[in-house]
Amino acid sequence: MTSETDPRFLRSREAILNAARELLLESGPTAVTHVQVAERAGVGRATVYRHWPQAESLLIEAMATVPMPFLDKPTIPTREWLRRELTAIARQLELDDVRAVSTTLANTALWDQNMDARRAQFAGILTDRLAAALDDAHARGEITLALTSRDAAAMTIGPMYYRSTIERAPIDSALIEAAISALGTWSTD
Amino acid sequence: MTSETDPRFLRSREAILNAARELLLESGPTAVTHVQVAERAGVGRATVYRHWPQAESLLIEAMATVPMPFLDKPTIPTREWLRRELTAIARQLELDDVRAVSTTLANTALWDQNMDARRAQFAGILTDRLAAALDDAHARGEITLALTSRDAAAMTIGPMYYRSTIERAPIDSALIEAAISALGTWSTD
Numbered sequence: 022m023t024s025e026t027d028p029r030f031l032r033s034r035e036a037i038l039n040a041a042r043e044l045l046l047e048s049g050p051t052a053v054t055h056v057q058v059a060e061r062a063g064v065g066r067a068t069v070y071r072h073w074p075q076a077e078s079l080l081i082e083a084m085a086t087v088p089m090p091f092l093d094k095p096t097i098p099t100r101e102w103l104r105r106e107l108t109a110i111a112r113q114l115e116l117d118d119v120r121a122v123s124t125t126l127a128n129t130a131l132w133d134q135n136m137d138a139r140r141a142q143f144a145g146i147l148t149d150r151l152a153a154a155l156d157d158a159h160a161r162g163e164i165t166l167a168l169t170s171r172d173a174a175a176m177t178i179g180p181m182y183y184r185s186t187i188e189r190a191p192i193d194s195a196l197i198e199a200a201i202s203a204l205g206t207w208s209t210d
Numbered sequence: 211m212t213s214e215t216d217p218r219f220l221r222s223r224e225a226i227l228n229a230a231r232e233l234l235l236e237s238g239p240t241a242v243t244h245v246q247v248a249e250r251a252g253v254g255r256a257t258v259y260r261h262w263p264q265a266e267s268l269l270i271e272a273m274a275t276v277p278m279p280f281l282d283k284p285t286i287p288t289r290e291w292l293r294r295e296l297t298a299i300a301r302q303l304e305l306d307d308v309r310a311v312s313t314t315l316a317n318t319a320l321w322d323q324n325m326d327a328r329r330a331q332f333a334g335i336l337t338d339r340l341a342a343a344l345d346d347a348h349a350r351g352e353i354t355l356a357l358t359s360r361d362a363a364a365m366t367i368g369p370m371y372y373r374s375t376i377e378r379a380p381i382d383s384a385l386i387e388a389a390i391s392a393l394g395t396w397s398t399d
Contacts, residue, residue: 121320127375128313131306132238137378144377168388175369175377176388180361182376183368186316188333189326199357199365203392 034072036062041083051118053080077125078136084122085139092150099158100207104197107177111192114185124186148174155204167205176203223261225251230272235307239314242269270324273311281339288347289396292340293386296366300381303374313375337363344393356394365392 040061044052054076059066073079091110096102113119130140152170159166168176177200181192201207229251233241243265248255262268280299285291302308319329341359348355357365366389370381390396 117320121317123376124313124317124320128238128310128317130378131310131313140376140378148377167391168384172369172385172388175373175385176392178376179370179372180364180368183371184364187312187329187367187371188337188364189319189329195357196361196364199361199392202356203365203388 033062033064033068036064037069037072037079038083041079045080045083053083075125077121078129080118080122081126081129081136081139085142089143089146092147092154095150095154095157097161097163098209099154099161099163100201100209102154103177103201107181107197107200108194110178111181111185111197114181114192120186123182144174147178151177159205163208164204165206167203173204176200222251222253222257225253226258226261226268227272230268234269234272234314235310238310239269239318242272266318266322266324269314269318270328273315274328281336281343284339284343284346286350286352287398288343288350288352289390289398291343292366292390296370296386296389297383299367300370300374300386303370303381309375312371333363336367340366348394352397353393354395356392362393365389 037058040058041053044057044061055066055069055073058076058079059069062069069079073082091113092106114123126136126140126143130137148171151173155164155166155170155173158164159170180196180200184190184192184196226247229247230242233246233250244255244258244262247265247268248258251258258268262271280302281295303312315325315329315332319326337360340362344353344355344359344362347353348359355362369385369389373379373381373385
């Protein structure tokens with residue numbers, strides 16, 4: 022019997038993930054440490070390390086089961102909703118933990134299939150939500166899109182992600198406004 | 211004869227760097243260990259330690275062998291030069307090794323000062339070059355900038371970087387054109 026099918030192995034894995042998820046929801050990403058997860062899950066610290074040598078990987082896996090609030094439930098006017106949502110993402114991207122999780126995800130996904138699935142799920146949600154909101158805004162005459170709506174996530178989140186993780190500089194409102202303008206001609210222009 | 215000019219020293223240095231780069235591209239930064247590099251390079255572990263006492267330094271140097279010719283030497287018309295350069299960056303970002311190096315850099319820079327210095331250098335070059343080219347283009351009347359020229363790198367490379375490392379989808383010419391248009395009003399529009 023390999024460890025992957027050992028019921029005790031699977032039970033401890035499940036307990037650890039549940040503990041990580043609880044800690045994430047209660048206290049944010051900084052709470053998802055080996056020590057706190059082990060304590061909450063009622064397992065030894067070594068067991069947590071055996072399942073997830075890196076706390077970031079555990080955090081990413083726990084995050085995958087937690088709802089992602091960004092770009093959800095668009096409101097009208099779309100431009101104001103978008104400014105609000107992008108600003109919220111910008112503030113998140115400036116947190117060390119979120120930077121750690123997002124760059125760990127992008128990096129480890131290149132070699133780890135499970136991580137790549139998380140990455141795809143995460144990216145897909147953002148792309149889908151923004152595309153749907155912009156298609157509706159376009160249909161309502163709020164914006165004449167300058168690009169296909171499925172390019173909108175890359176066009177708006179991309180500059181902020183690059184600014185935060187590659188340039189490591191603050192995401193100011195000018196960059197956010199430039200990204201919003203890049204989507205097309207807004208009726209309020 | 212100092213060791214730095216000893217042909218055997220230089221040969222083993224080259225073999226170690228090549229091995230480190232291969233391991234980085236194949237299996238990610240965690241694979242660049244003294245043990246694995248020595249085995250791959252066909253040299254003793256002590257030899258790797260003599261050249262690079264710290265595995266992190268070896269990783270940084272292996273990564274540095276990826277050349278960075280982008281956005282250098284702008285030509286006129288600026289828009290065509292920019293389209294050419296961004297397309298070249300896009301093709302690079304679609305290569306597994308460039309994705310590996312760029313996401314490893316963004317990730318490890320969060321915890322490693324040397325890596326962070328390399329990240330800052332890398333990002334600074336791109337930001338500076340593009341800002342200078344666009345300021346000149348603006349002065350010549352080729353473009354009326356819609357943003358500060360130092361936001362241009364994030365606004366153009368950001369969407370491509372996000373598309374390549376987070377969405378993991380092809381960077382088509384439509385995305386590149388959208389990024390170029392986002393910079394301002396081109397006189398050729």
